Amino acid sequence: MQFLYAQTDRCLGCRSCEIACRIEHSEEKNLFSAVSQIHPPKKRLFVEQQGDRKEPVLCHHCDDSPCMAACITGSLYRDERGVIRRRDERCIGCWSCIMACPFGVVARDANLHLAVKCDRCPDREIPACVASCPTKALRLVDADMLSEERRQEYMLREEK
């Protein structure tokens, strides 16, 4: 299982990931035409800040996903990659998913009356946000590899 992982001490808050996300979800997948769209494309992840800590807050595609459980029309579904996605025609704009998501990463497209969330860029091998991150704060990681990495970090910790 792969997921997006934000290494928060590397995030500079440049919002490159947000822009890349919008471009990827625009009509022509190009910055200059994206900003000219009548309904500008929405972002699916959010760079937030508390104190000095900056971090892209993004969809975890949870195994027990509250958004999907809350979706009363079956618009939200899990695809073959394990990614929670939306069937446009079924979304009625009830926003139950927004209420249910503990991370606050489902948003509302007021123009299209659709719930908007990360679809992990189905047309790309590496999601646009990850590819755009200049400091490699955002990574696409394998869950098991990350726990292995964490164990190594733990072993290398400085004894106090």
Next chain:
Amino acid sequence: MKRSTDKAVTHVLNNHKGGKQLQTVWDRYEAQQPQCGFGELGVCCRHCMQGPCRIDPFGEGPDRGICGATADTIVARGLARAIAGGTASHSGHALHVAHVFKKILAGKAPDYAIQDEVKLKAVAVRSGIDVEGRPVIDVARELLDKALSEFGDKGEPLTWAASTLPLGRIKVCSELGIVPTSIDGTIAEVMHRTTYGVDADPINILLGALKCAVADYTACHIATDLSDILFGTPQPVVSKANLGVLREEAVNIALHGHNPLLSDIIAQVASEPKLIAEAKIAGATEGLNVVGICCTGNEVLMRHGIPLATSSISQEVAIMTGVLDAMVVDYQCIMPAIATVAECFHTKVITTMAIAKMPGAEHMAFNEENAVECARAIVRQGIERFTYRNPDKVCIPQESSTAIAGFSAEAIIGALAKVNADDPLKPLIDNIVAGNIRGICLFAGCNTVKVPQDHNYVEMVKKLLAENVLILATGCASSAYARHGFMTSEATKEYAGEGLTAVLTAIGEAAGLGGPLPPVLHMGSCVDNPRAVDVAVAVANKLGVDLSQLPVVASAPEAVTEKAVAIGTWAVVGGFPTHLAWYRQCWAVSW
């Protein structure tokens, strides 16, 4: 993405012996992808310490900075500062030539002289200086004082702008309030009005930017005029262009940057028998081979027929041939990467200007009071480095094209005078009126990593020539056309439409070329763009019309530098429909 359409550059990129770790501008461009969207759109501002601020171009986040500046204000400030940066470059270039001129007149720079008295007198007369019966030195002093006063607090319209632009343009500038009264003062004014809490009206900021662009035009014109007076006004000259001009059996020294002050002296000393003998003793059986890169290359090509090795974007590639013994640089468009690339070869990178040093390069301070000795010392460095050349790393491409260059405004009018001595402009005007020449396009500017090198230049020029549009070129645009073989009589036959071919053939044969003029006329380095304006102004004045009424356009399809933004902007002020590719930091404005 394809890196270059230049076969010589492509050959070296694919076959060089610098090792796998060697990185070029194209690798670094790739490593920078994707580039910051806020920066690309010009909607970030770092002009104060409360920032940086960014405007959300998608309209969801902040629509103004901390001070309240909108995207329009921020974009206008950024554009104005880019133009001021370009103007500062041309001001520095022109002032440098003026300072050397001053030393010459004071007898402190004995290696220089006034080489073109005809041009001196012509510029003096145009500037309102009485020349009748006066010694050359007196005229020169008065002209120099006038030139130097343009940079300071002159307090009245700049002579070089007011005396070279037609009345229609001067009227437009006066009405808009964009008549500069100081070159450096106008640059400072842009910096002032774009700093924290000064000018917030985007239109007003842009008017200030236009005024600065007129100051840039003035600085460029002074640089060209003074360089012509000191080193000679270019006349048609036949040379070669592309990396194939480098020679395995010679000491190869490249002159790179923008200014003729040092490069012209090196071009002169390189023919000294003593230095050639020293090169031969070092093992270079063919002696010395001085070549040009970028606009220093254009300066020495135009005046001395020194072959042009390559243009700005491929400056590293010249080193990667493994046979470049020294790269001597002055200023502008010199990538700091050349010192790193040179580490993979024996090439010595030599910086010469106090304001332009580089980690990893050797600095040999250039002293104009002792110019020839400095130039000789630099050439000797090249000869010394030749002995360190590694034959296993040699990779010289075959390609080089013949290039006819040297088309100053004076040279073009001179060629036209061969057709009609009494009224030189008449053949040009008659053919425009008759539709044989449908218009004139000036190609200027740089080579950018964002398209395969020269692609835009070559594709655009083929279409325009077929449509009987006469092409003028400066800077790295002219380098592109020289390297791709557009500066020959054969190119006229191959690419130009029927009407244009007939005109160029008539002029070329009258001028004794034995064939047509090239379809692309090399007018000089990028600072020399006013040469093209001078030709257009002569035509406009003769017809009694404004520049904006002529079928003349300008394009910088592969622009890179702030200088190109400044030049493109004064081309707009000049009334020419202008295409400046790649300045996209204005895309998110509201108008």
